[in-house]
Amino acid sequence: MSCNSDTERAAAASASQSSSSPLLTPQDHQSAGAPAAEVAEPPVFDSSSSIVTNSEDNPSPPSTELEIPIVWPPDGKLSLNWIRNLMSVFDWASRNLEPTQLPDVFPVEVFDSLVLCASKILHKEPNCVAIDNLGSESTVVVVGDLHGQLHDLLFLLHDAGFPSENRFFVFNGDYVDRGAWGLESFLILLAWKVFFPRTVYLLRGNHESKYCTSVYGFEKEVVTKYSDRGKHVYRKCLGCFEGLPLASIIGKHVYTAHGGIFRHMPATPKRSKGKKNRKIAFNPEPSSLSIGSFEELNKARRSVLDPPWEGSNLIPGDVLWSDPSMTPGLSPNKERGIGLLWGPDCTDNFLKKFQLKLIIRSHEGPDAREKRPGLGGMDEGYTIDHIVESGKLITLFSAPDYPQFQGTEERYRNKGAYIVLGPPNFDTPVFHSFEAITPRPKANAFYNFEEVIDSDEELDLASMVTSP
Numbered sequence: 001m002s003c004n005s006d007t008e009r010a011a012a013a014s015a016s017q018s019s020s021s022p023l024l025t026p027q028d029h030q031s032a033g034a035p036a037a038e039v040a041e042p043p044v045f046d047s048s049s050s051i052v053t054n055s056e057d058n059p060s061p062p063s064t065e066l067e068i069p070i071v072w073p074p075d076g077k078l079s080l081n082w083i084r085n086l087m088s089v090f091d092w093a094s095r096n097l098e099p100t101q102l103p104d105v106f107p108v109e110v111f112d113s114l115v116l117c118a119s120k121i122l123h124k125e126p127n128c129v130a131i132d133n134l135g136s137e138s139t140v141v142v143v144g145d146l147h148g149q150l151h152d153l154l155f156l157l158h159d160a161g162f163p164s165e166n167r168f169f170v171f172n173g174d175y176v177d178r179g180a181w182g183l184e185s186f187l188i189l190l191a192w193k194v195f196f197p198r199t200v201y202l203l204r205g206n207h208e209s210k211y212c213t214s215v216y217g218f219e220k221e222v223v224t225k226y227s228d229r230g231k232h233v234y235r236k237c238l239g240c241f242e243g244l245p246l247a248s249i250i251g252k253h254v255y256t257a258h259g260g261i262f263r264h265m266p267a268t269p270k271r272s273k274g275k276k277n278r279k280i281a282f283n284p285e286p287s288s289l290s291i292g293s294f295e296e297l298n299k300a301r302r303s304v305l306d307p308p309w310e311g312s313n314l315i316p317g318d319v320l321w322s323d324p325s326m327t328p329g330l331s332p333n334k335e336r337g338i339g340l341l342w343g344p345d346c347t348d349n350f351l352k353k354f355q356l357k358l359i360i361r362s363h364e365g366p367d368a369r370e371k372r373p374g375l376g377g378m379d380e381g382y383t384i385d386h387i388v389e390s391g392k393l394i395t396l397f398s399a400p401d402y403p404q405f406q407g408t409e410e411r412y413r414n415k416g417a418y419i420v421l422g423p424p425n426f427d428t429p430v431f432h433s434f435e436a437i438t439p440r441p442k443a444n445a446f447y448n449f450e451e452v453i454d455s456d457e458e459l460d461l462a463s464m465v466t467s468p
Contacts, residue, residue, distance in 0.1 A: 003117050004077045004195055066092060070106050072113040078195045080162075086191055087154055090184040094150055095441040102183075102225040108233060111187070115236045118190040121197045122243035127298045129201055129248045131168060140168040140250050140421040142429075144362035144381070144396035145205065148179025148218070151437040152400055152416055153188065159434060160418055163196045170248050172362040172396065173205020173258035173320070176237075177216035179404045180443035183225060186237070204244035205258040206320040206363065210305040213238075217447035224446065242303040246319045249294075251426035253357040253391075260361045261342055261350050262318035263330070264292040289330045289340070291350055292318075309338035323364065324385045324393055326374035344386040344393075351390035357427045359393045360419060365402045366412035380433045381417025394419070394429060401436035405449040 067085050086106075093105050131140065141160045146153050163169050171189060176182030192200045206212060213219045213234075222237065223230030247257035266288070292315060300315035307317035321339030328343035342350075351357060366378040376383035378397050386393035400416035415433040422430070 072110045083191045099225045108229045125245045127246045129245050131250045138166045142419040143171045144398040145174035147399045148182030149399045150181035163200050168199045170201045173203050174207045176218040177207040182218045208241035221446040253427040256360045257319045259320045259363045260322040262292045262315045264290045347386040347393045348388035357391035366414040378414045381415045405445040407450040
């Protein structure tokens with residue numbers, strides 16, 4: 001299998017920056033059971049207003065027809081047009097097809113090729129990727145939780161501008177679960193990663209795990225959409241999740257991760273001879289907790305289905321599950337049962353220790369924040385949680401009007417947001433808040449949202465896969 005060369009990507013990047021062709025999105029509502037072959041006039045992005053439109057009263061003329069079903073390029077090299085078509089097809093399918101018809105437009109063979117190509121790239125990246133190939137014309141777009149809200153992701157990509165050689169993207173995890181289109185959202189991001197492996201970075205969120213996807217809908221979503229091949233598709237996604245890096249350093253002064261900072265892990269006690277199979281539960285006392293190093297972060301084993309909450313490999317769980325607090329100090333995150341809570345003093349120490357100025361993390365939406373006294377809400381899609389001598393801590397959430405399915409009549413109606421970092425130092429955040437795309441296509445939830453708690457508290461840790 002061949003993937004894109006740097007020369008081909010550069011040519012496509014130039015086309016991406018100069019192209020005026022809008023992203024296609026559905027406007028003409030057809031019956032839910034209409035087969036893909038009946039697509040005649042795909043709708044378009046209204047580029048003049050920079051919002052996804054779904055107006056039957058004043059439909060825009062199609063700019064080009066969709067290519068359905070999606071076919072993997074014979075030479076294995078993706079193009080900008082291939083990705084544009086992929087996004088448009090997924091958008092159209094979400095509005096016109098039943099979930100079980102997704103294989104009609106995106107066959108499992110194409111899924112296999114895309115995931116294989118992306119996984120080869122992801123598994124070669126370190127736990128903490130260094131994004132330091134930035135120039136005077138570069139910008140970096142940082143994106144928070146997406147949670148399967150496909151149409152908001154498509155808007156964000158259009159609003160921020162597609163990835164290119166000079167427009168970097170760092171996605172902070174939680175691509176799936178809760179929303180109805182987690183699979184389509186994740187596949188779009190994998191396609192961009194394959195096309196621009198050195199400018200698009202996909203970090204892991206706590207929902208990119210076996211436990212969360214079995215509780216919050218992604219597993220059922222995949223099995224529903226691909227029926228008898230669903231288990232195969234789900235297993236491939238889990239394998240891809242294991243390859244996602246945990247964190248990034250942008251330029252020299254910005255640290256991003258889904259949850260946050262991480263602990264120092266003292267040397268693991270040696271096993272006694274003759275007791276090789278005995279499990280050693282190793283959890284440092286809370287009083288001994290201290291901030292870890294990036295050397296420790298890069299040595300941690302990220303290839304686990306569920307980051308362990310006990311044992312000697314706690315750093316992945318810290319990075320994915322931890323939360324900030326207004327209480328000073330570093331302590332176990334008892335509410336979640338995994339990860340850490342850290343105060344403003346720890347933020348200052350972390351920034352100072354590693355000569356950083358900014359931490360951008362995600363992980364908390366409006367549902368979680370309403371239970372966190374002292375911390376700001378998520379009305380605008382972001383909060384500045386700590387302002388300390390050395391810099392700032394920001395929580396970024398990119399899923400507006402979250403969650404898609406809510407068990408209460410009163411919705412949060414939060415905005416989503418993304419951050420743009422620019423030259424020369426790439427450490428001054430510019431916030432871009434946006435409303436949810438409405439109306440969302442009708443869809444059924446893939447989990448019991450009325451019984452499953454909104455935030456990720458009270459985890460059933462016994463059901464999580466633990467590894468030493």
